[in-house]
Amino acid sequence: MLLDEAEHLTGAxxxxxxxLSPGENNERRxxxxxxxxxxxxxxxxxxxxxxQLQQVQVYRRQQATLQLAATLFAxxxxxxxxxxxxxxxxxxFFR
Numbered sequence: 001m002l003l004d005e006a007e008h009l010t011g012a013x014x015x016x017x018x019x020l021s022p023g024e025n026n027e028r029r030x031x032x033x034x035x036x037x038x039x040x041x042x043x044x045x046x047x048x049x050x051x052q053l054q055q056v057q058v059y060r061r062q063q064a065t066l067q068l069a070a071t072l073f074a075x076x077x078x079x080x081x082x083x084x085x086x087x088x089x090x091x092x093f094f095r
Contacts, residue, residue, distance in 0.1 A: 012041040014082050019049045035059065039066040045080055054094050 004010050016038060018030050030048060038046050039061075046059040046066050055073050059066040072078055074091040 012038070012043045014043065015045045015047070015080065016043055017047045017049065020051065022052075035066060039064070045082055047078070049093050051094060054090075056090055056093060 018034065020027055020030055035046060042061075043066065044061045048057045048059070050056070055071055056078060057068060058070045058072065058078065060069040061067075072090045074089075074094065076090045077087045078090055079087045
């Protein structure tokens with residue numbers, strides 16, 4: 001991310017973590033609309049946390065889009081090349 005002349009941040013974040021809000025419209029927005037927007041803006045990873053299903057979907061940039069790389073459940077751990085040394089049990093997302 002860069003600063004513009006007015007010292008505002010510009011550019012896309014490398015990682016976005018989205019916690020799904022209840023409701024069909026909210027879920028569609030997060031899973032479809034935001035996914036497409038973030039892909040076009042250059043986000044490298046997008047994690048969607050679903051409390052209802054107790055899972056995390058991990059999307060990673062492949063060429064010019066974000067592709068589903070993994071679906072993780074409570075017994076799994078999440079990590080990212082964007083956060084060297086970071087690991088976190090998925091179960092912690094649902095406490």
